[in-house]
Amino acid sequence: xxxxxxxxxxxxxxxxxxxxxxxxxxxxxxxxxxxxxxxxxxxxxxxxxxxxxxxxxxxxxxxxxxxxxxxxxxxxxxxxxxxxxxxxxxxxxxxxxxxxxxxxxxxxxxxxxxxxxxxxxxxxxxxxxxxxxxxxxxxxxxxxxxxxxxxxxxxxxxxxxxxxxxxxxxxxx
Ligand SMILES: Nc1nc2c(ncn2[C@@H]2O[C@H](COP(=O)(O)OP(=O)(O)O)[C@@H](O)[C@H]2O)c(=O)[nH]1
Ligand SMILES: [Mg+2]
Numbered sequence: 001x002x003x004x005x006x007x008x009x010x011x012x013x014x015x016x017x018x019x020x021x022x023x024x025x026x027x028x029x030x031x032x033x034x035x036x037x038x039x040x041x042x043x044x045x046x047x048x049x050x051x052x053x054x055x056x057x058x059x060x061x062x063x064x065x066x067x068x069x070x071x072x073x074x075x076x077x078x079x080x081x082x083x084x085x086x087x088x089x090x091x092x093x094x095x096x097x098x099x100x101x102x103x104x105x106x107x108x109x110x111x112x113x114x115x116x117x118x119x120x121x122x123x124x125x126x127x128x129x130x131x132x133x134x135x136x137x138x139x140x141x142x143x144x145x146x147x148x149x150x151x152x153x154x155x156x157x158x159x160x161x162x163x164x165x166x167x168x169x170x171x172x173x
Pocket of ligand 2: 016018
């Protein structure tokens with residue numbers, strides 16, 4: 001089975017680095033460095049996070065995109081070969097939803113890849129859940145998974161869903 005490259009995208013603070021750190025079976029290349037812009041967080045990811053995980057027989061390479069606006073180049077580089085998109089959003093920051101929706105449009109218009117939305121911070125109510133986020137984004141509920149990015153079982157769920165969706169698309173084509 002061909003390894004699957006998964007791009008983990010989403011606004012700053014969504015939980016991209018955390019999810020990759022939580023799940024990765026190999027040492028994580030974590031490139032958090034001093035932020036060049038004031039984004040209200042002492043560090044941010046300027047290059048990318050990288051990790052790997054097996055889901056059954058399927059090997060996934062996880063690439064966390066920079067939180068700021070510098071991943072266009074990376075998207076083009078990564079989007080060769082098997083690819084899926086995990087878009088993370090903070091369930092307690094609805095002000096991020098509109099820019100995240102634009103990001104989803106932008107990324108899937110460059111290349112129509114299978115995607116899943118992961119709504120983080122489900123362990124910290126009050127928080128928007130998948131039933132509320134799915135209609136806001138105008139995507140099917142099956143593509144939206146609520147998670148705690150710090151919990152391995154929970155963090156794996158959107159990736160399991162992504163692999164299922166890709167398998168279903170392959171079976172249908
Ligand atoms: N409680 C809780 N904290 C989270 C969750 N996801 C991320 N965080 C925290 O949110 C902060 C930002 O996460 P980070 O992974 O650096 O976000 P990134 O900018 O998308 O890489 C960190 O302090 C994480 O521990 C979550 O699902 N639940
Ligand atoms: Mg990060």
